[in-house]
Amino acid sequence: MTEPSNTSRRAAVVLNPIKPTTVDIRDLVSKISADEGWDEPLVLETTKEDPGHGMAQQALDEDVDLVIAAGGDGTVRCVAEELAGTNTPLGLLPLGTGNLLARNLDLDVDDPEGSVRVALTGTERRLDVVHVTVDRAMEAHVFLVMAGLGFDAAMMGDTRDDLKDKVGWLAYVDAGIRNLPGKPQRTKITIDGGKPIGRRLRSVMGGNCGKIMGGLEIFPGAKIDDGLLEIMTVAPHGTFGWLGVVAGLLRRGKGKDPSIEYFQCKSAVIETQVPQDIEIDGDYLGKGTHIAMRVEPNSLRVRMPYGKKDPAILTSPEP
Incomplete structure (x- = not known):
């Protein structure tokens, strides 16, 4: 005591x-x-x-x-x-x-x-938060882990709460399989106010830290206190395109397959022609055509265990 x-x-x-x-x-x-x-x-x-x-x-x-x-x-x-x-x-x-x-x-x-x-x-660290506005709304949300537009958000919105209570995170797998069919959508991504990048995508995700269930590092090198935002695009091609997406994740984005692309920035704007599902930190927000994300560095004090930290998560691994 x-x-x-x-x-x-x-x-x-x-x-x-x-x-x-x-x-x-x-x-x-x-x-x-x-x-x-x-x-x-x-x-x-x-x-x-x-x-x-x-x-x-x-x-x-x-x-x-x-x-x-x-x-x-x-x-x-x-x-x-x-x-x-x-x-x-x-x-x-x-x-x-x-x-x-x-x-x-x-x-x-x-x-x-x-x-x-x-x-x-x-021990206590100061972490980044990411501010998100949907369809140019006056009020912003924040996320600490990740936000997404497209497939991942549709999966979150379609996950059954009763199944989550019974089988935990496997309920997301069930929703993911049911939402695999679908067409890529014309998408524009503007990184740090630069020239818009055009793609046909199933999903765009913004990440503040990298790991999801099972320790999979979906945003390689993402650190939650580096003042940077990670953007990942998902563009499976053809019937077996999702195999390329999985391979790209396992290669941590180091391959040349365009199924997975990564960008690093301080702000990003994502626009689509057709309304897409949107989620932030697993909360389904509905559909929209415009998301703006902006990092606010070191703006949240968080308590965590003492001891050396994973250098893939924090810029300084020491306690």
Whole structure:
């Protein structure tokens, strides 16, 4: 047990109550807070109408020292959207299916107690966030892991929640197979305000960090604190074109097959003639024809485990 500090500290927990878990999150965070010398936590549950924005803002208004996002990638994204640009750090208690940010930061997604202790006592880094506007909307979203237009977003939108509860990430495989058929769409990509690049594509994805399920590095070399955005285009050709896409991923984009292309930038604009499905950090947003992405470097404080980090994720691997 950590010796009590003379300085009072309090955490808030933004909890998605519908995420299945085998532990009582309220009791767990309360117990560990007491163990580590923190005050009784403020627990705020998300709702269908508000997936975390209002709760994170309430936590900021109450001047807590830390906000823990207890849920999936969607809950993390909503909380991060409110914390970005503030001095209040984000902690992660992964309860979702993908938990991609937690996996990239070496959190054990199957250890709720360990995650809470990391949130309260772990090391802290400043990470990039990427601001996204859809169809020139006035309000921007943010993402921490990735966003996409086309096939990957259609897959996210078509994933069955009941299947996710039963088989986890394999539900995405089911949705992916069902969405493999389809035609490439005329797409324009503008990198850092340069000359638009024309392509016929099934998908365009922007990445802030590289790894997805199974440790596959979908954005090779992407670092979450380097002030850069990775863009990946997917253009399978013919009946067996998706084999070329898989091969390109496994080669980390080093081959000459145009099925996969990579760009690195600080901002990007993606435009299509036909409305396409759009997702950010796994949240399906509907359809649109215009996405603008812009990196805001080192704007989010995040707690993570002590120890050497994967140099493919952070610019400085040392704790």
